[in-house]
Amino acid sequence: xxxxxxxxxxxxxxxxxxxxxxxxxxxxxxxxxxxxxxxxxxxxxxxxxxxxxxxxxxxxxxxxxxxxxxxxxxxxxxxxxxxxxxxxxxxxxxxxxxxxxxxxxxxxxxxxxxxxxxxxxxxxxxxxxxxxxxxxxxxxxxxxxxxxxxxxxxxxxxxxxxxxxxxxxxxxxxxxxxxxxxxxxxxxxxxxxxxxxxxxxxxxxxxxxxxxxxxxxxxxxxxxxxxxxxxxxxxxxxxxxxxxxxxxxxxxxxxxxxxxxxxxxxxxxxxxxxxxxxxxxxxxxxxxxxxxxxxxxxxxxxxxxx
Amino acid sequence: xxxxxxxxxxxxxxxxxxxxxxxxxxxxxxxxxxxxxxxxxxxxxxxxxxxxxxxxxxxxxxxxxxxxxxxxxxxxxxxxxxxxxxxxxxxxxxxxxxxxxxxxxxxxxxxxxxxxxxxxxxxxxxxxxxxxxxxxxxxxxxxxxxxxxxxxxxxxxxxxxxxxxxxxxxxxxxxxxxxxxxxxxxxxxxxxxxxxxxxxxxxxxxxxxxxxxxxxxxxxxxxxxxxxxxxxxxxxxxxxxxxxxxxxxxxxxxxxxxxxxxxxxxxxxxxxxxxxxxxxxxxxxxxxxxxxxxxxxxxxxxxxxxxxxxxxxxxxxxxxxxxxxxxxxxxxxxxxxxxxxxxxxxxxxxxxxxxxxxxxxxxxxxxxxxxxxxxxxxxxxxxxxxxxxxxxxxxxxxxxxxxxxxxxxxxxxxxxxxxxxxxxxxxxxxxxxxxxxxxxxxxxxxxxxxxxxxxxxxxxxxxxxxxxxxxxxxxxxxxxx
Numbered sequence: 001x002x003x004x005x006x007x008x009x010x011x012x013x014x015x016x017x018x019x020x021x022x023x024x025x026x027x028x029x030x031x032x033x034x035x036x037x038x039x040x041x042x043x044x045x046x047x048x049x050x051x052x053x054x055x056x057x058x059x060x061x062x063x064x065x066x067x068x069x070x071x072x073x074x075x076x077x078x079x080x081x082x083x084x085x086x087x088x089x090x091x092x093x094x095x096x097x098x099x100x101x102x103x104x105x106x107x108x109x110x111x112x113x114x115x116x117x118x119x120x121x122x123x124x125x126x127x128x129x130x131x132x133x134x135x136x137x138x139x140x141x142x143x144x145x146x147x148x149x150x151x152x153x154x155x156x157x158x159x160x161x162x163x164x165x166x167x168x169x170x171x172x173x174x175x176x177x178x179x180x181x182x183x184x185x186x187x188x189x190x191x192x193x194x195x196x197x198x199x200x201x202x203x204x205x206x207x208x209x210x211x212x213x214x215x216x217x218x219x220x221x222x223x224x225x226x227x228x229x230x231x232x233x234x235x236x237x238x239x240x241x242x243x244x245x246x247x248x249x250x251x252x253x254x255x256x257x258x259x260x261x262x263x264x265x266x267x268x269x270x271x272x273x274x275x276x277x278x279x280x281x282x283x284x285x286x287x288x289x290x291x292x293x294x295x296x297x298x299x300x301x302x303x304x305x306x
Numbered sequence: 307x308x309x310x311x312x313x314x315x316x317x318x319x320x321x322x323x324x325x326x327x328x329x330x331x332x333x334x335x336x337x338x339x340x341x342x343x344x345x346x347x348x349x350x351x352x353x354x355x356x357x358x359x360x361x362x363x364x365x366x367x368x369x370x371x372x373x374x375x376x377x378x379x380x381x382x383x384x385x386x387x388x389x390x391x392x393x394x395x396x397x398x399x400x401x402x403x404x405x406x407x408x409x410x411x412x413x414x415x416x417x418x419x420x421x422x423x424x425x426x427x428x429x430x431x432x433x434x435x436x437x438x439x440x441x442x443x444x445x446x447x448x449x450x451x452x453x454x455x456x457x458x459x460x461x462x463x464x465x466x467x468x469x470x471x472x473x474x475x476x477x478x479x480x481x482x483x484x485x486x487x488x489x490x491x492x493x494x495x496x497x498x499x500x501x502x503x504x505x506x507x508x509x510x511x512x513x514x515x516x517x518x519x520x521x522x523x524x525x526x527x528x529x530x531x532x533x534x535x536x537x538x539x540x541x542x543x544x545x546x547x548x549x550x551x552x553x554x555x556x557x558x559x560x561x562x563x564x565x566x567x568x569x570x571x572x573x574x575x576x577x578x579x580x581x582x583x584x585x586x587x588x589x590x591x592x593x594x595x596x597x598x599x600x601x602x603x604x605x606x607x608x609x610x611x612x613x614x615x616x617x618x619x620x621x622x623x624x625x626x627x628x629x630x631x632x633x634x635x636x637x638x639x640x641x642x643x644x645x646x647x648x649x650x651x652x653x654x655x656x657x658x659x660x661x662x663x664x665x666x667x668x669x670x671x672x673x674x675x676x677x678x679x680x681x682x683x684x685x686x687x688x689x690x691x692x693x694x695x696x697x698x699x700x701x702x703x704x705x706x707x708x709x710x711x712x713x714x715x716x717x718x719x720x721x722x723x724x725x726x727x728x729x730x731x732x733x734x735x736x737x738x739x740x741x742x743x744x745x746x747x748x749x750x751x752x753x754x755x756x757x758x759x760x761x762x763x764x765x766x767x768x769x770x771x772x773x774x775x776x777x778x779x780x781x782x783x784x785x786x787x
Binding site for chain 2: 028031032033194195198200204206
């Protein structure tokens with residue numbers, strides 16, 4: 001039974017990941033007074049891309065060819081470790097969030113390498129930005145996880161998620177809201193959304209994530225896009241687990257609660273994107289440092305209290 | 307004052323080469339601006355003609371016979387920069403001391419690789435080349451940035467990929483086909499260019515169009531300004547990923563274009579302004595329809611654009627981005643909204659107050675030449691244009707809308723100016739001894755302003771380039787002709 005559940009939840013993660021960006025697109029369209037594309041549009045796009053051939057830049061080598069499948073593989077690996085609903089992921093051990101963080105970091109490393117391999121000035125710029133912002137984003141994640149494990153007394157993601165409950169919220173409301181805030185900012189940054197990046201722009205000089213995959217085409221591009229959807233899913237899961245921490249111990253209702261959390265997080269990202277302009281690129285580190293300060297504040301509150 | 311001049315070709319003072327150079331630099335040092343500076347090939351040699359707009363609003367002009375080598379005035383008066391390059395490309399005259407004698411439009415066998423590129427040296431300097439093929443549906447142009455990290459030291463803009471030889475084409479075709487050609491000199495400024503051409507023809511056969519026709523022309527020109535300014539503000543907002551204004555302005559621009567289509571059946575106002583007047587008349591019913599549509603579009607525009615000035619995240623992106631100081635703007639002689647945003651009082655509607663702009667006034671604004679200024683000046687002009695159109699249409703006088711255009715004066719010249727939505731449009735025309743057009747020169751405001759964009763990028767962030775570019779929104783085909 002456990003095996004079937006694990007299999008089922010991995011299937012759900014992999015099949016539903018593209019819906020979340022689809023929801024964001026829909027929310028943005030509604031704000032603009034448009035009907036908007038279907039929330040399933042990204043599936044059609046992926047299908048279309050997978051069926052297309054690939055074009056490689058003449059100057060690129062083996063790294064570029066390997067990058068897209070590897071980026072997807074490492075992102076998918078961290079996605080399957082993520083708990084789902086009230087269930088543990090494929091793996092769960094003390095400090096597993098480090099593994100998740102570094103799987104993602106490694107996939108980012110590969111992405112940067114592949115961008116450099118094209119020797120395009122645009123992609124080099126994007127890679128430099130991505131690397132720079134990662135430096136500021138990582139501490140936000142670890143500080144938040146540290147605080148969460150102090151509150152819950154657990155050191156694995158599954159443990160933390162299962163200890164989060166409405167009661168814990170009543171006791172630690174200020175700390176948990178601060179953590180939610182900093183994780184939400186991290187989510188927007190890591191998944192290249194406004195105000196950090198603009199996924200809809202066609203202007204190469206302003207892009208961060210999109211510019212690094214300019215030379216990817218066909219199946220490679222589908223892999224890269226799909227990896228970014230999974231990444232959104234992973235970070236949204238943290239926010240979702242904190243904002244809807246109710247457990248019923250029934251697999252299906254827990255899954256439903258969890259999915260609702262993801263849904264709300266995506267809607268919130270869509271609303272943010274609709275009412276806010278992008279910040280200046282120079283301001284991005286400041287923004288991330290602010291998120292870091294928020295998580296440090298949460299940690300201090302928790303330390304003083306506990 | 308009239309915003310056109312005409313006369314016999316012999317009235318153009320013919321000076322010695324050295325006197326010409328001295329006089330030109332003398333006038334420029336007194337603050338005159340170059341309206342047009344070009345070469346004409348004659349059997350006996352190449353002649354240079356220059357038309358200047360003096361500070362007093364007078365138009366000054368003189369000419370000389372060119373030598374194969376001329377001293378370049380660009381180092382002292384950068385506003386001549388492109389004019390000298392253009393003359394050099396067309397005739398082979400070498401302007402000695404010109405800092406960057408690249409071809410402008412790749413004529414006479416010159417190609418994009420005939421030019422040279424400015425290079426900053428250093429280990430950590432990197433060069434970013436953008437274009438001439440761009441993402442999205444925009445025109446071709448080559449931009450080369452010299453960067454240190456995200457910082458831009460220098461931007462070089464090389465255009466010319468849209469060159470189609472419009473100036474030669476218009477004189478080689480039947481007169482009837484001239485208007486549609488000139489309307490496409492810069493497709494988004496059809497009305498501005500058509501009106502300038504119409505002024506030329508009317509000056510050359512001394513026809514004074516009726517008040518009714520000039521009011522209708524004014525309304526069309528201001529509609530063009532409205533549509534483009536609203537579209538630009540939407541695009542600026544889209545560039546900083548602020549969606550509400552971007553979405554609404556896109557739609558409102560379409561509605562303004564549809565109003566233009568009510569006037570003449572074409573959304574860009576093609577074939578509305580013709581030599582001698584306007585092609586289509588309006589009746590009370592149509593005026594009512596235009597007024598009510600304009601009111602609702604304007605109301606929507608006010609609510610959509612006001613958001614821009616309230617939203618802190620937007621203002622943070624606009625303010626202090628891409629500053630062009632008044633000093634630089636004056637040296638380059640920026641025109642239109644870009645010039646006004648840097649603090650130059652350069653509205654031809656205000657300088658000449660020619661019909662139908664007799665009562666035109668604009669309050670001076672203290673702006674510092676950043677993206678915000680270029681956006682805000684557009685907003686001010688939107689409000690102004692709306693009032694102008696309402697005013698003209700509500701008191702439209704009766705009169706003949708089209709007058710007969712007779713044969714042109716022989717051996718004459720004419721110059722006409724119009725404040726298009728991008729700025730000063732200037733056309734110059736010469737006729738021969740049969741009264742046929744023998745020479746036609748078009749200058750789109752973009753010709754002055756591209757260098758302003760390059761200056762806006764000095765020490766700016768490379769990621770702010772698209773925003774700065776949009777805040778100027780210059781024409782590639784208007785520059786390339």
